[in-house]
Amino acid sequence: MKLLEKVTLGKQTLKNAMAMAPMTRSRANSAGVVSDLTVLYYTQRASAGLLLSEAINISEQALGSPLTPSLYNQEQIDAWKKVTKSVHDNGGVIYAQLWHTGRVGHSVDRDGKLPVAPSAIGIKGQQHFTSQGMKDYETPQELTILEIKQIVKDYGQAAKNAIEAGFDGVELHAAFGYLPNQFLSESANLRTDEYGGSVENRNRFVLEVMHELVTAIGSDKVGIKLSPTVYYNNIENSDPEAQFKPLIEALNELPLSYIHLMNGMLPLDNHPNYPKNAVETFGSISKHLVIANAGFNKETGEAELEKGIAKIIAYGSLFLANPDLPRRFELNAEFNQLDHATMYGGGEHGYTDYPHLKD
Ligand SMILES: Cc1cc2nc3c(=O)[nH]c(=O)nc-3n(C[C@H](O)[C@H](O)[C@H](O)COP(=O)(O)O)c2cc1C
16 A cells, blocks of 8 residues: 555655655644644644644744644743654654644734734624634734744744754645735735746745745755645635646746645535646656645555655645554554544643544
């Protein structure tokens, strides 16, 4: 089974072709510091070929949701060191997912400061989970050019901090409607300067950040997660291929370790221009190793690897509920069921108490 065979990622050999997809679990403290429970959570899942951390805030400004972890001060870095050491001691490889939420946040959890975004356009038709319950989205503050340049630098610093914390590399979270995805979108980015108004300009921010990350920590340690056909969080593009193909081609010029592509998870009936299979459409033009995600099980994951475009499959909810997922695939074992109520926030219940298979 290809899923259980070794794969080379950058300069590292992964013990199998299964990644744990990045998953926010909202179990850090209010200072963005992860606890020993988080050490246990990742260690339990170290049999994945590659662990992708939950999204980690790169700066105070980046924060959008309560109890999400950060990586911009020494206390936060030191707490992550325990996670990476334990994962490495158990034979795992772990990348940090770098997060700036942009307009997907709320001032109640940002010291009263409005979220920031490429343009002053709030998300409509959805609400945000805050420490004070569900709230309508606010109109974000449009970023100045100087602020954009600072955010690019913040990503570079966060990547250096991730390496100091012992991570093997970093993944830019450019999917699911967060700040980089906002820059890539015609509905969220109405700028008329060099960061908006054309395909090239909308791609500029992501490419500047990726250059910065590679400059900060070097070749073969940087990946990116993209969701070209996910329109959640009011992210729309009239022609995703026109926007994302040039981006993938520009990323081909950088010494990255992978691109991580999410297939659309939502119905595309009202989006006739959206490619049905993002992994195929965009992965086929990438020179980098492709990680495929969203909705895969053992059989469909194996079939995807057989197609030859993706070399790794990222599993989200299956890994959340099954810490020993590779072993369960190997033995054709039953799966634990996902408990939706404990996905975000809380303690060990639904976090570190999903059972392993008995020996
Ligand atoms: C509880 C939960 C939290 C998530 N948090 C993140 C996140 O922090 N970063 C991210 O890129 N995707 C996040 N996702 C999306 C997953 O990485 C993945 O794309 C999604 O679950 C689809 O994969 P699956 O069908 O294997 O679950 C999250 C998903 C879940 C279930």
